[in-house]
Amino acid sequence: MTDRNYIGSCLCGKVQFKITGEIKDIVCCHCSQCRKAQGSAYATNGNVDSDEFRFIQGEHELAAYQSTPKETKYFCKYCGSPIFSKNTLAPKNIRIRLGTLETDIIEKPIGHIFIGSKANWEDIEGKLPQYKEYEPSRK
Template sequence: MYIGGCLCGAIRFEITGPIRNIVYCHCSQCRKVQGSAYATNGIVNAADFQITQGEDSLSYYGETAEQGKYFCCRCASPIMSKNAAFADQVRVRLGTIESMISERPSAHIFVSSKAAWDEIPDDGLPRYDEHEPGR
């Protein structure tokens, strides 16, 4: 099991299953949400993801009601994103997880829209211009 939470501590969550498809996403949205060169995201079964504290502090931002991001309204930590087309999945930002994570990143994605100032390290992982194959 994994536990995590936001920066201010209002929101706590737990994950009772594996984290799949961990990727470094260099897309322009992830860069803005994260305020950094990329975001490290993983997929969790929605049934395995529970907010255990502070659900009332969870704010939503989405260009549509179907796809959007949930973050803490007090400290702005990005907690997860959801897409109605994949309702059985939650995408989590790995930096909010406090437990040791046994799974490892498998790819860099949206490398075609990476920041011009960012040099992706030679870490041996495959790089894709858009989503990794199979998504």
């Protein structure tokens, strides 16, 4: 297995973190909630084992938003950068926003999800599979 050492941060740099493990289940999510949270056509997210994620600095600079009864999204309270989310149904996972990473990653996205609610002005191109809702491998 290849050693991983990924570094990420928010836009203003007050929140910095490190990932030492694999980023799994990377998807480009086109649901309306991800579009609003990102301010873009979609969010690219991946799962990281919570034991392989740690803050370098700024954990106390995070604000939290409970987007559903089971999910909380965390973002920098200064610049607003979305950093990650946690879901009570998967307590060992941290769902990281890949746009916050500063280092190149080994892993690649596995598909586009929730294309049934994608922005009408967006044309999805490329060879990644597209799913109306969640990808079939999601448990």
